[in-house]
Amino acid sequence: MGCGAIRFGLSQGSFGNTVLIETPKGAMETIRLRVAGVFCAFLFVAGLACAAQPASAETKTPAAEVPALCVRAPALCSAEYQASGQGEASPVMGEVSTLEMPDGTVVADPEQASGQQQGQAGSGAQPSLEGLGFPKSEIQGSAREQALLNKRSHMLQIHQKLGLITAVPMAISLFTGPGAKGHHGLPGSPGGRNLHATLGGITTGLYIATAYYAIRAPKIQGTEPRGLIRLHRALAWVHGAGMIITPILGAIAYSQLSNGERIHGVARYHSIAAGTTFAAYMAALLSVSLK
Amino acid sequence: MTKKILAAFLFVLLPQLAWADSQWVLEHSTLAYHVSHPLHEANGVSHDAAKGKGLCHAGECNFLVAVPVKSFDSGNSNRDLHMLQVTLGAQFPLVVVRFTLPESELTAATVHADLEIQFAGQKAEYKQVAFQRVTKGGETEVTGTIPLQLSDFKIKPPELLGIAIKNEAPVKVDTTWRQE
Numbered sequence: 001m002g003c004g005a006i007r008f009g010l011s012q013g014s015f016g017n018t019v020l021i022e023t024p025k026g027a028m029e030t031i032r033l034r035v036a037g038v039f040c041a042f043l044f045v046a047g048l049a050c051a052a053q054p055a056s057a058e059t060k061t062p063a064a065e066v067p068a069l070c071v072r073a074p075a076l077c078s079a080e081y082q083a084s085g086q087g088e089a090s091p092v093m094g095e096v097s098t099l100e101m102p103d104g105t106v107v108a109d110p111e112q113a114s115g116q117q118q119g120q121a122g123s124g125a126q127p128s129l130e131g132l133g134f135p136k137s138e139i140q141g142s143a144r145e146q147a148l149l150n151k152r153s154h155m156l157q158i159h160q161k162l163g164l165i166t167a168v169p170m171a172i173s174l175f176t177g178p179g180a181k182g183h184h185g186l187p188g189s190p191g192g193r194n195l196h197a198t199l200g201g202i203t204t205g206l207y208i209a210t211a212y213y214a215i216r217a218p219k220i221q222g223t224e225p226r227g228l229i230r231l232h233r234a235l236a237w238v239h240g241a242g243m244i245i246t247p248i249l250g251a252i253a254y255s256q257l258s259n260g261e262r263i264h265g266v267a268r269y270h271s272i273a274a275g276t277t278f279a280a281y282m283a284a285l286l287s288v289s290l291k
Numbered sequence: 292m293t294k295k296i297l298a299a300f301l302f303v304l305l306p307q308l309a310w311a312d313s314q315w316v317l318e319h320s321t322l323a324y325h326v327s328h329p330l331h332e333a334n335g336v337s338h339d340a341a342k343g344k345g346l347c348h349a350g351e352c353n354f355l356v357a358v359p360v361k362s363f364d365s366g367n368s369n370r371d372l373h374m375l376q377v378t379l380g381a382q383f384p385l386v387v388v389r390f391t392l393p394e395s396e397l398t399a400a401t402v403h404a405d406l407e408i409q410f411a412g413q414k415a416e417y418k419q420v421a422f423q424r425v426t427k428g429g430e431t432e433v434t435g436t437i438p439l440q441l442s443d444f445k446i447k448p449p450e451l452l453g454i455a456i457k458n459e460a461p462v463k464v465d466t467t468w469r470q471e
Contacts, residue, residue: 126353126355126389127344128355129355129387131344132342133342134357140384141383142382143382146380146381149372149375149376152372156373160452220372223368224368225368226364226367226368227369229367229369288451289330
């Protein structure tokens with residue numbers, strides 16, 4: 001029982017009056033009064049419809065509609081409804097926010113709907129969200145876009161963790177480099193070479209995994225890179241190229257040293273490539289860690 | 292009979308005629324959140340993206356302000372997208388603030404409002420938040436800081452290098468309202 005029932009009762013009452021006076025006044029007047037009755041009923045319904053704040057179809061809930069109507073026309077609310085203390089609550093049915101479920105369906109926020117009825121007692125006219133003039137696209141949530149953001153963040157968090165882990169063998173590789181090549185251009189011990197080569201291999205593997213999670217993270221349309229993330233990305237081209245060149249040069253150098261040769265040719269640039277790569281990598285790491 | 296129809300007509304129309312006494316419209320706004328991390332201090336600013344309205348009736352004014360979550364710009368697109376993710380900004384695109392004030396209080400230099408904030412699919416209340424009010428010409432400037440806490444909205448503080456940001460994320464509010 002609520003305002004809807006009262007409204008129905010009043011409409012019936014209008015027609016009821018015409019029926020009562022039909023007998024004494026004659027058919028013509030009855031028709032005229034019927035038209036007047038219909039007109040009044042139309043005005044009544046149209047007035048209420050105009051008074052209600054605009055609401056999208058998905059935000060209309062029976063629970064919210066009753067108090068909205070009662071606030072606009074308190075006299076129309078039943079005594080039972082007003083006695084419950086809800087008669088002065090939630091004035092605008094359009095204010096019920098929506099929750100988008102994981103399956104994409106949109107439902108009214110039950111928490112807010114109840115809050116409107118119970119938590120705002122004593123309030124009068126209230127502005128509605130729809131009345132603020134936001135485009136519908138800005139008001140309506142998207143579970144799909146949220147899932148995309150979640151996936152992106154998840155992958156970038158893995159990228160961040162792997163990136164930090166990769167820095168460890170990379171730094172150790174740099175420190176073990178001199179032990180691999182020996183002194184004065186002479187081949188060092190095979191143990192030192194092998195340790196350096198193993199660390200280089202681990203670094204390369206971890207680096208590829210790190211890069212994978214950055215490259216494969218979903219791109220969000222309409223987002224232009226801004227801030228230090230641009231530097232982070234630019235540096236990726238430097239250490240990315242370095243991580244291709246350095247292992248190749250390292251393999252050549254390893255082969256030369258294993259054959260008892262001094263490092264020569266392009267392999268001489270292995271340490272320079274490694275140093276540059278490490279510097280670019282650390283700069284990229286710091287660019288997103290420090291402001 | 293005509294009187295009855297007229298009475299019914301007035302009965303329906305009168306409550307609607309006594310609808311709103313006055314209303315306020317948000318003209319300009321600058322909202323800025325601040326987050327702290329041992330390695331970072333970051334501010335995200337939303338400029339003129341918020342929309343708001345206040346309706347006064349029977350000595351009481353109800354205000355509603357909403358701002359798109361994605362309108363906050365911290366100067367780093369990666370951070371902004373991550374903020375959007377942790378605050379469920381794609382699923383719940385708006386931060387909605389509601390508060391009710393007695394109409395008489397609107398002329399005070401300091402206004403204390405009980406804010407009801409909907410954010411990240413959650414609702415939280417902040418009691419007696421102080422705002423400073425200055426009237427310039429036909430416009431009223433309202434400034435203040437909302438002591439927002441991430442845990443109030445069940446937002447897990449984002450981490451960088453394994454260290455989470457602080458739970459406190461105060462939001463500075465600078466708004467200009469016009470009475471209609």
